[in-house]
Amino acid sequence: MAKSEELYNAILEGDAKRAHAATAEALAAGVVPMDLIAGSMVPAMDEVGRLFEAEEYFVPELLLAGRAMKSALELLRPLLAAAGEKMATRVVIGTVKGDLHDIGKNIVGSMLEGSGFEVIDLGTDVSPEKFVAAVEERNPQVICMSALLTVTMPAMKTTIDALTNAGVRTRVKVLIGGAPVTSQYAKEIGADGYSESASGAVGLVRGLIANA
Amino acid sequence: MPETTVEESVRKYSTLAIPSQEQLLYGVCPHPLECGLGLTIGAGTVFPEVNFTLPPMNMTDETWPEVVAHYEQMAEQILRRAVSLGVPGIVLEFELLPPMTEKPEWGAELTAILKRHMRASHEKHKLACALRVTPTDIRDQSKPPLMRSGQAWERLKRSLELCADAGADILSIESIGGKEVHDQALMYGDFPGVVFALGVLAPRDMSWLWGQIHHICAARPGVICGGDSACGFANTAMQLAHQKMLPEVLAATVRAMSAVRSLAAFEQGAVGPSKDCAYEGPVIKAITGYPISMEGKSASCAHFSPVGNIAAAMCDLWSNESVQNVRLLSGNAPEVFTELLSYDCRLMNTAAGAGGALQMRDWMTLSDEWLSPQAAVLSPKATIRIATAIVSEDSPYRQTIAAGRAAVEIMKDGVNQQKLHLSRKEQQWLTRIDGVLESLPREGETLMHDLESQYGSLYDKAGYGLE
Numbered sequence: 001m002a003k004s005e006e007l008y009n010a011i012l013e014g015d016a017k018r019a020h021a022a023t024a025e026a027l028a029a030g031v032v033p034m035d036l037i038a039g040s041m042v043p044a045m046d047e048v049g050r051l052f053e054a055e056e057y058f059v060p061e062l063l064l065a066g067r068a069m070k071s072a073l074e075l076l077r078p079l080l081a082a083a084g085e086k087m088a089t090r091v092v093i094g095t096v097k098g099d100l101h102d103i104g105k106n107i108v109g110s111m112l113e114g115s116g117f118e119v120i121d122l123g124t125d126v127s128p129e130k131f132v133a134a135v136e137e138r139n140p141q142v143i144c145m146s147a148l149l150t151v152t153m154p155a156m157k158t159t160i161d162a163l164t165n166a167g168v169r170t171r172v173k174v175l176i177g178g179a180p181v182t183s184q185y186a187k188e189i190g191a192d193g194y195s196e197s198a199s200g201a202v203g204l205v206r207g208l209i210a211n212a
Numbered sequence: 213m214p215e216t217t218v219e220e221s222v223r224k225y226s227t228l229a230i231p232s233q234e235q236l237l238y239g240v241c242p243h244p245l246e247c248g249l250g251l252t253i254g255a256g257t258v259f260p261e262v263n264f265t266l267p268p269m270n271m272t273d274e275t276w277p278e279v280v281a282h283y284e285q286m287a288e289q290i291l292r293r294a295v296s297l298g299v300p301g302i303v304l305e306f307e308l309l310p311p312m313t314e315k316p317e318w319g320a321e322l323t324a325i326l327k328r329h330m331r332a333s334h335e336k337h338k339l340a341c342a343l344r345v346t347p348t349d350i351r352d353q354s355k356p357p358l359m360r361s362g363q364a365w366e367r368l369k370r371s372l373e374l375c376a377d378a379g380a381d382i383l384s385i386e387s388i389g390g391k392e393v394h395d396q397a398l399m400y401g402d403f404p405g406v407v408f409a410l411g412v413l414a415p416r417d418m419s420w421l422w423g424q425i426h427h428i429c430a431a432r433p434g435v436i437c438g439g440d441s442a443c444g445f446a447n448t449a450m451q452l453a454h455q456k457m458l459p460e461v462l463a464a465t466v467r468a469m470s471a472v473r474s475l476a477a478f479e480q481g482a483v484g485p486s487k488d489c490a491y492e493g494p495v496i497k498a499i500t501g502y503p504i505s506m507e508g509k510s511a512s513c514a515h516f517s518p519v520g521n522i523a524a525a526m527c528d529l530w531s532n533e534s535v536q537n538v539r540l541l542s543g544n545a546p547e548v549f550t551e552l553l554s555y556d557c558r559l560m561n562t563a564a565g566a567g568g569a570l571q572m573r574d575w576m577t578l579s580d581e582w583l584s585p586q587a588a589v590l591s592p593k594a595t596i597r598i599a600t601a602i603v604s605e606d607s608p609y610r611q612t613i614a615a616g617r618a619a620v621e622i623m624k625d626g627v628n629q630q631k632l633h634l635s636r637k638e639q640q641w642l643t644r645i646d647g648v649l650e651s652l653p654r655e656g657e658t659l660m661h662d663l664e665s666q667y668g669s670l671y672d673k674a675g676y677g678l679e
Contacts, residue, residue, distance in 0.1 A: 060401025
């Protein structure tokens with residue numbers, strides 16, 4: 001499998017321009033896109049994840065690595081699509097209706113993106129109807145909902161109920177998170193999972209997709 | 213870039229109201245504040261400030277009677293416990309939830325309910341008390357946020373007015389101007405972006421917003437223009453640092469720099485007490501001489517902090533931040549936390565009464581000071597250093613950089629004296645922040661232009677008076 005050390009290091013160091021250039025160079029040299037992903041990009045992001053878990057990296061290093069990965073993927077996506085390769089898992093993310101807090105949601109979204117997922121961010125104060133429409137129109141495999149207020153937590157259940165009523169609940173996995181949210185609450189409202197941390201959310205999405 | 217001029221501001225601070233750390237004590241300040249029903253804050257006694265909120269529940273027209281019942285219950289139980297403990301005075305803070313600001317009449321109705329209970333306690337038990345009301349800053353509903361116009365601002369303004377009319381004694385807010393840039397800059401560790409948000413955007417919005425709040429208060433005798441909090445900036449950084457997502461040295465530097473945007477409220481007429489979650493409060497107190505509210509160990513119901521004791525060292529009100537109305541063994545959580553705060557305050561006041569305020573303050577300081585960079589920038593000595601750096605400069609942008617430099621120097625001194633221990637990664641970040649602070653342009657306008665391609669799409673220039 002062809003491996004680009006330059007691409008690997010550029011992602012590890014969060015250098016988007018270098019990652020983009022290294023990808024272009026590798027492609028020009030005839031390296032197959034999937035080999036670049038499997039040989040350099042995925043190992044680099046795995047190492048970034050390991051460094052984060054070991055508290056060697058903070059979120060900024062993690063996000064910059066994700067940004068570098070994304071800049072490399074920009075070159076590869078059209079080639080992968082043309083070759084009929086399976087595209088990345090699509091995740092819809094948003095803060096539920098009535099809640100304007102978004103930093104936790106943004107971190108989760110960025111970390112998912114950096115881990116190779118395609119993320120559609122619906123923003124904050126997202127109504128159940130918007131979540132349903134996103135499932136119908138964008139066909140994601142996963143929905144992530146965030147809430148920071150005790151009084152907006154119930155909107156998570158309302159959204160899950162809306163997905164059920166629209167007949168699309170079985171098409172997606174639903175994950176929830178946020179300061180007042182618990183795994184018990186996730187079970188009570190029929191969510192598929194809960195994570196108390198952004199890195200945990202990435203692992204959870206990976207696990208759910210692998211077991212789907 | 214048009215600057216806020218001295219003429220437009222109510223005040224401009226170039227000296228410290230409290231120039232030495234020996235004078236920077238809890239419970240006292242140069243400008244005590246008479247407010248509410250017989251309460252004087254900052255005249256020698258620390259009072260509890262109790263903050264409370266709803267348990268998980270929907271807030272709709274249908275559930276509104278249940279919401280009202282919760283607030284009736286919380287007010288009754290908090291005041292009953294306060295009377296039982298013989299507190300010399302108390303502040304209740306009603307932080308509106310977003311729907312209560314969206315529908316200003318809701319917030320006003322609850323304000324009136326709380327004030328009714330407080331009047332009854334004052335009349336029956338002579339309990340000195342005041343009600344702080346804090347509407348939610350809902351202006352970030354649109355992207356980019358509309359700061360000075362639009363439906364969200366109109367509702368927020370209406371909420372402030374109706375709550376003041378309904379019985380608020382102190383108006384406050386946790387405003388969000390500049391947060392749309394700060395969030396992204398913080399997450400990516402982009403320190404120039406952090407400085408731009410805190411030193412250019414946030415002070416401009418604060419000056420405008422607090423000018424508006426000052427007008428609202430001025431038209432309503434007895435309603436006090438309280439203060440703001442950098443909650444969405446520095447407390448966000450503090451919580452992310454707690455979760456090992458951001459370096460603590462970054463959070464500590466952000467805290468010090470955030471004092472400049474919070475100071476803008478006082479330049480526009482705020483007189484305190486500043487907000488409880490404004491851990492930058494001691495710097496505000498040193499500069500302005502107005503009383504502050506703080507929170508620490510007894511706010512662990514709401515969030516972690518590495519500054520549980522040191523936060524009390526210079527407070528005038530002592531708060532629990534927020535607690536849900538849920539049942540505990542000895543009663544509901546709001547009244548339980550009333551008791552915790554009351555005992556905290558009683559101990560501080562007893563020490564002060566026995567002439568031991570300085571000793572007590574120093575014990576509270578020493579117990580936390582060098583265990584975290586965030587505590588290191590909160591000591592009385594550090595407070596005076598940061599405050600002095602701020603008043604030595606002449607624009608919010610340069611004041612923000614000066615505050616950041618002071619914080620970095622405090623941490624470097626702590627490391628050099630082997631009091632503050634930083635991990636290799638934290639040390640690297642401290643060096644990096646130090647370098648960026650030294651390399652920033654002299655004018656905020658230059659930095660704004662430098663960062664235009666990075667952040668220009670995130671904020672509305674007109675909303676900050678930049679067009």
